[in-house]
Amino acid sequence: MYKILQKARNKLTKKIDTIPFIRYYAELAYQTELEKHISNLPIISISDLDLVNKIKHEGVVITSLENLKISSNSKLFQAAENLIPKISPSISARKNDFTIHASSQQIMEYPEIFLWGLEERLLNIVENYLGLSVAYHGAYFRRDIANQVEQGSRLWHIDKEDRKVLKIIVYLNDITEDKGPFQYIPQALTAKLVQSLKYTSGYIRDQTFQGVVSPANYRSCTGVAGTVIFAATSSIFHRGKPPVVADRFAIFFDYTSRRQKQLFYCNSSLPYNDLLLIAKNLSKEQKDCIFWQNS
Template identity: 85%
Template sequence: MYKFIQKARNKFIKKIDAIPFIRYQADLAYQTALEKHISQLPAISTSDFDLIEKIKHEGVVITSLEDLKIPSTPKLLQAAENLIPKILSSIAAQKNDFTIHASAQQIMEYPEIFLWGLEQRLLNIVENYLGLPVAYHGAYFRRDIANQVEQGSRLWHIDKEDRKVLKIIVYLNDISEDKGPFQYIPQSLTAKVVQSLKYTSGYIRNQTLQEVISPANYKSCTGDAGTVIFAATSSILHRGKPPVVSERFAIFFDYTSRRQKQLLYCNSSLPHSDLLLLANNLTEKQKECIFWE
């Protein structure tokens, strides 16, 4: 019932947003919010500023856990190492399944995974990219099955939850071209493809995309375990390339602004009751990022 209501809400918002006057007013409100918040953006290092500029220009930046040097990374990796065997033992419900997510209960057994996404430095990077206060939607621990199924996030799409969406992806195993890399079309080319296909939302099959752009323009994010990808998924066409040789294990950390009325799919990876338990050891700023609704 909840999914039906959410779907109806999203459909209604899209129709309203399509009205030129409403869209114009929303644009004004958005620009006003950006201007109002600019003086409140947290201070960041020169290297983090450069990282953000690269995200804005290309849409994606590839780095590593080693280079980021986030303090709680050892705890994240230990938790992931403990959780992977439990995800491996999971069995896909249907032959067409292509991914298995860790359950909320499993994430709560290893809260270090969720909490890594609330590291203050990461939140500062995200806030400076968004230009607005951060809404943290949580951590999604994924096992992507090695098969030829092309559905959902394996199809090309642009995230429409907010005007700006940032995802931080951490690879937990070595990912080569045939092991399910995150793929994207650079921002400059994405704009041309969107115009050619008259794309507004939803999924695009690879065959359809190739009618307007050569696969030579696809960018695959490959790398060893510990590779980290910052992806501005609201401004680039992207997908998870189906893994063929072996399964992919990765964690996705999702962020948008807190402008709830403008958001689609307002949700968290954990239920509210679990967030309350985790909040006991969080700072006030971190709490604001998870209790933003």
């Protein structure tokens, strides 16, 4: 029942948001919030500031766990390697299924995965990109099956949960062009396509998409296990290219601002009771990122 009500709320809010004067005043409020928060932005290193600026201007930055040098990298990767064999390759009987997610029970068995997304340095990078306080929506550990299904996130789309959405993607196996890379359209071209397509939300099939943009403009994020992708998924057309020769294993860490009334799909990857357990030894700042809806 809750999900039905949430979908109805999202649909109504989206319709309201298209009304010109509503959009105008919403933009004014948003810009005011950004200006107020500037003095509260955490100070970050020059290299991290450069990373943030690249995300802002290019929409995607590809790096690696090795380059990031975050203290809990080894714990993350070891936990992921232990969990991979437990993610069954069997999909449900529904013919259009293409991905298997680790259950909340499995994530709680390996909390290092969820906790990596709360590393202070990462949160500071995210906050400097968003320009506002961070809401952490959790870690989504997924196995994308090598099949020909083109549904959901395998279709071209732009994330509309917030004005700015940032996802950090960690590849857990080597990803080549035929192993399901994250694909995107450069930010500048995306802006033009949004205008020409009059795009507001939803999914676009690749066959349809190729009618308006050449595949030569597709950018595939390939890389070895440990590759890390910072993706501003609210400002780029993107999709997960269907893997052909092998399944893709990856973790998606999702972030938005805490602007509750303007957000769609405000769920966490873990149930509330699990969040309480996993947050016991966290700092106040980290807890605020998890329990942002209560603040």
